[in-house]
Amino acid sequence: MHSRISDSTASAALPGSTGHAPLRESASNGLKIVIVGGFGVGKTTMVKSVSEIRPLSTEETMTQAGVGIDDASFVQDKTTTTVAFDFGRISLDEQMVLYLFGAPGQERFWFLWDRLFSGTLGAVVLVDTNRLADSWYALDRLEHHGTPFIVARNNFTEPEHSLEDVREALDLSPDVPMIDCDARKRDSSKAVLVALARHLYSLSTGAA
Amino acid sequence: MIRGPLDKEGPDRLYTVTGGRSRADESRFDMVTLIVSESDPTPGMQSEHVKILRMCRRPLSVVEISSYLELPVSVVKILLCDLLDTGRITARHPQPARPGGRLPGPETLKKVLVALQNL
Numbered sequence A: 001m002h003s004r005i006s007d008s009t010a011s012a013a014l015p016g017s018t019g020h021a022p023l024r025e026s027a028s029n030g031l032k033i034v035i036v037g038g039f040g041v042g043k044t045t046m047v048k049s050v051s052e053i054r055p056l057s058t059e060e061t062m063t064q065a066g067v068g069i070d071d072a073s074f075v076q077d078k079t080t081t082t083v084a085f086d087f088g089r090i091s092l093d094e095q096m097v098l099y100l101f102g103a104p105g106q107e108r109f110w111f112l113w114d115r116l117f118s119g120t121l122g123a124v125v126l127v128d129t130n131r132l133a134d135s136w137y138a139l140d141r142l143e144h145h146g147t148p149f150i151v152a153r154n155n156f157t158e159p160e161h162s163l164e165d166v167r168e169a170l171d172l173s174p175d176v177p178m179i180d181c182d183a184r185k186r187d188s189s190k191a192v193l194v195a196l197a198r199h200l201y202s203l204s205t206g207a208a
Numbered sequence B: 001m002i003r004g005p006l007d008k009e010g011p012d013r014l015y016t017v018t019g020g021r022s023r024a025d026e027s028r029f030d031m032v033t034l035i036v037s038e039s040d041p042t043p044g045m046q047s048e049h050v051k052i053l054r055m056c057r058r059p060l061s062v063v064e065i066s067s068y069l070e071l072p073v074s075v076v077k078i079l080l081c082d083l084l085d086t087g088r089i090t091a092r093h094p095q096p097a098r099p100g101g102r103l104p105g106p107e108t109l110k111k112v113l114v115a116l117q118n119l
Helices: A043-050 A111-116 A133-145 A163-170 A186-205 B005-009 B012-017 B047-055 B062-069 B073-085 B106-117
Strands: A029-037 A056-063 A080-091 A096-104 A122-127 A149-154 A178-181 B034-037 B089-092
Touching: A029 A043, A029 A133, A043 A080, A043 A096, A043 A122, A043 A186, A056 B062, A056 B073, A080 B062, A096 B106, A122 A133, A122 A186, A133 A149, A133 A163, A149 A163, A149 A186, A163 A178, A178 A186, A186 B106, B034 B047, B047 B062, B047 B073, B062 B073, B073 B089
Parallel strands: A029 A096, A029 A122, A122 A149, A149 A178
Antiparallel strands: A056 A080, A080 A096, B034 B089
């Protein structure tokens, strides 16, 4: 069973044992943000750097053909697939708990979004300048769904291009915030989430 | 990313866990619905139900329960339906984030922003 748990979470602690931070008794409102991007771009690294728990991994079963349709039965193994995703958690206040989900952004995984990530506050599209094409499909779908998002460029090395060049290459609308980050660093990942939250707040007040 | 125990184990075990049910009214739970135990396990109770009741003495989200039990979210939701129907747990549902495709109110988003800034 451990094969689906990523290396960093292979010994995920059960509640009550070492490493588990229980939620407050008053926690009552779960919120969701999705971090989407291509393979290896740093989604789980970002979750790990800001999560109050060690990132966990879980999976969902569904049929590719009939997602959202009643016959999505996991006993029909020939038509069922499993999708694994990593997530972390941030307690925001006495009531609000924010869950961060790292999700693959490629076309073949998008079927997972409608079912699992409906109701997300917004999304962070994590991009690697060397592989911008990995982000196109996710950007297209986010715009189509009307899900608010920002673009964060993860710089494991010094960037060669300006953010404006990246904006142009991605054909991003001017009102989509962009930010540089280093997903390995907590403060940097935090700044990305703050940028998204500021964008969402602006949208809600009509200031954007 | 597509990998998992189902491929190796076959569905039999999961079928057993849920007593043969392949689906329930899963829409009763979101992935981030918080579950709280309202009773202690009783003798003879199915082991997965026992584990859920024990781990939810403090609030715990559906997706965390799924991860700790190493069972898919959809299977966990079926187990949670059993417990909810018999009053052994309560569920704290998320406020709909975007009713009608809209964002939550500015007050909520302001709280989120300030809390993240204060991390």
